Amino acid sequence: MKKIYLVRHCEAQGQSSDAELTENGLKQAASLVDFFSGINIDRIISSPFKRAVQSIIPLTKQLDVEIEFDNRLTERMLSSKNLPDWMDKLSATFKDFELKFEGGESSREAMNRIVDVVEDVFNGKDENTIIVTHGNLLSLLLNHYNKNFGFDEWQNLSNPDVFLLKSTDGEIAYERLWELL
Template identity: 65%
Template sequence: MKKIYIIRHCEAEGQHSEAQLTEKGFAQSLQLSDFFSSTPIDQIISSPYKRAIQSVQPLAKRLHIEIDFNNLLTERVLSTNNLTDWLEKLKATYDDLELKFEGGESSQEAMERIVTVVEEVFNSEYENIIIVTHGNIMSLLLKYYNDNFGFDEWKNLSNPDIYLLQNQDNNVSFERLWNQ
């Protein structure tokens, strides 16, 4: 059975694309590498954001696997405006997937991006794949496969976090693997 490990990046210094991992985040990236030490991995795909890449670099080096970058895995932009009530607005986008703020992307649009990547991976030759991405878009992927996954579940994601997606007879299920 094909396994896709969806990883939210480790603790970072900020949200911009060049934000690096914190000292704690770099330690977490080593924990991630240890976590997968006995798991066969065929491919690693990552958001091109620095924090995502740095989260999986120790594992890629350990496994001697090149990281494939995919722009569809970048974090969702809620709005290009500085929203003082961004948390309320974000919550509203889980209830109305088409809701869109200036310069931003709706939940539906972001969801379609990451689902495209996952569906391609499910149809690929590889059996055990890691996808490294960001919290909001990761939560939207999980919501796609289980509508009960919403804003509160997004708030409960950790940095890092790992979910295992499995596809058996076109029935996708997932479970959380990271409990640290």
């Protein structure tokens, strides 16, 4: 059985690609080391955004596993314009997966990016992989496997958050692990 641990980055100072973790976020990154202790990890793939990388660096040092960066794991761009009502617009994209705002990508386009990464991992040789990404993209991936995972579930994600995606005989299922702490 192949396992993918999906990690949403720790608490960050902002949304830009170079936003760093907060003091609390750095502590959360250290807690991920404890969380994954005793779990054999073969591979770590991360969004190149600074908050994602900083979230997983303490674990990579502990495990002596190098980070592979994958641009398909960057956060979804809702729009290139500043949207004062971005929360309403984001909610609408969970209802209409083809809806697209200026300079942004649709939910379907973003979902396809992360699904491609997951399929590559499931088709690869490694048994236990960590994928570090962002809340919106993670939500779209989980929606791919369970249509009931939507905007409200996205709002209930934590920083960090951890889900386990398992592939057994071609069947894919997931469970949230972080809330079990």
